[in-house]
Amino acid sequence: xxxxxxxxxxxxxxxxxxxxxxxxxxxxxxxxxxxxxxxxxxxxxxxxxxxxxxxxxxxxxxxxxxxxxxxxxxxxxxxxxxxxxxxxxxxxxxxxxxxxxxxxxxxxxxxxxxxxxxxxxxxxxxxxxxxxxxxxxxxxxxxxxxxxxxxxxxxxxxxxxxxxxxxxxxxxxxxxxxxxxxxxxxxxxxxxxxxxxxxxxxxxxxxxxxxxxx
Numbered sequence: 001x002x003x004x005x006x007x008x009x010x011x012x013x014x015x016x017x018x019x020x021x022x023x024x025x026x027x028x029x030x031x032x033x034x035x036x037x038x039x040x041x042x043x044x045x046x047x048x049x050x051x052x053x054x055x056x057x058x059x060x061x062x063x064x065x066x067x068x069x070x071x072x073x074x075x076x077x078x079x080x081x082x083x084x085x086x087x088x089x090x091x092x093x094x095x096x097x098x099x100x101x102x103x104x105x106x107x108x109x110x111x112x113x114x115x116x117x118x119x120x121x122x123x124x125x126x127x128x129x130x131x132x133x134x135x136x137x138x139x140x141x142x143x144x145x146x147x148x149x150x151x152x153x154x155x156x157x158x159x160x161x162x163x164x165x166x167x168x169x170x171x172x173x174x175x176x177x178x179x180x181x182x183x184x185x186x187x188x189x190x191x192x193x194x195x196x197x198x199x200x201x202x203x204x205x206x207x208x209x210x211x212x213x214x
């Protein structure tokens with residue numbers, strides 16, 4: 001996503017945009033427990049007092065419960081739309097960080113984002129562009145049919161069998177996220193994704209409004 005967002009945010013006024021793995025966020029088979037990720041975020045905010053930090057992690061893979069669970073993840077299951085679930089977890093994560101930092105917490109410096117339900121859901125924003133990029137135009141009707149069953153690409157559900165990436169790999173076993181995912185995002189473009197994915201759009205709008213002039 002760094003390739004997709006960097007130029008856009010710099011044009012909006014950010015001096016630089018850098019993607020990094022904080023606190024070993026990704027773990028083979030899932031995402032790190034929240035206390036470890038929180039520590040990494042706190043260290044980053046303290047090391048660079050001028051930065052605005054965000055997250056981009058899949059709701060689908062977030063640890064649910066117990067001491068390592070991400071704030072709000074388990075409770076969010078009872079909510080209706082993907083947008084409500086994602087916003088609930090984001091608010092809970094921000095509140096937890098604020099509690100950890102105390103009265104010195106500046107909420108404008110931390111803009112958490114939970115991808116609903118995982119990164120591949122965003123690729124259904126433009127099935128024509130996606131299937132063209134991966135060289136599989138014959139799959140366009142298949143992916144359009146999947147997309148038509150949901151109010152938004154972000155609502156494509158997160159069961160082990162029907163998560164967005166599982167749906168893609170069912171018809172395209174050669175799909176590789178690091179390669180095809182980023183290229184497809186560039187092909188689709190931010191405008192199309194924002195138009196189709198309200199939760200993603202709300203996050204990017206918030207980042208745009210939090211530009212810090214140096």
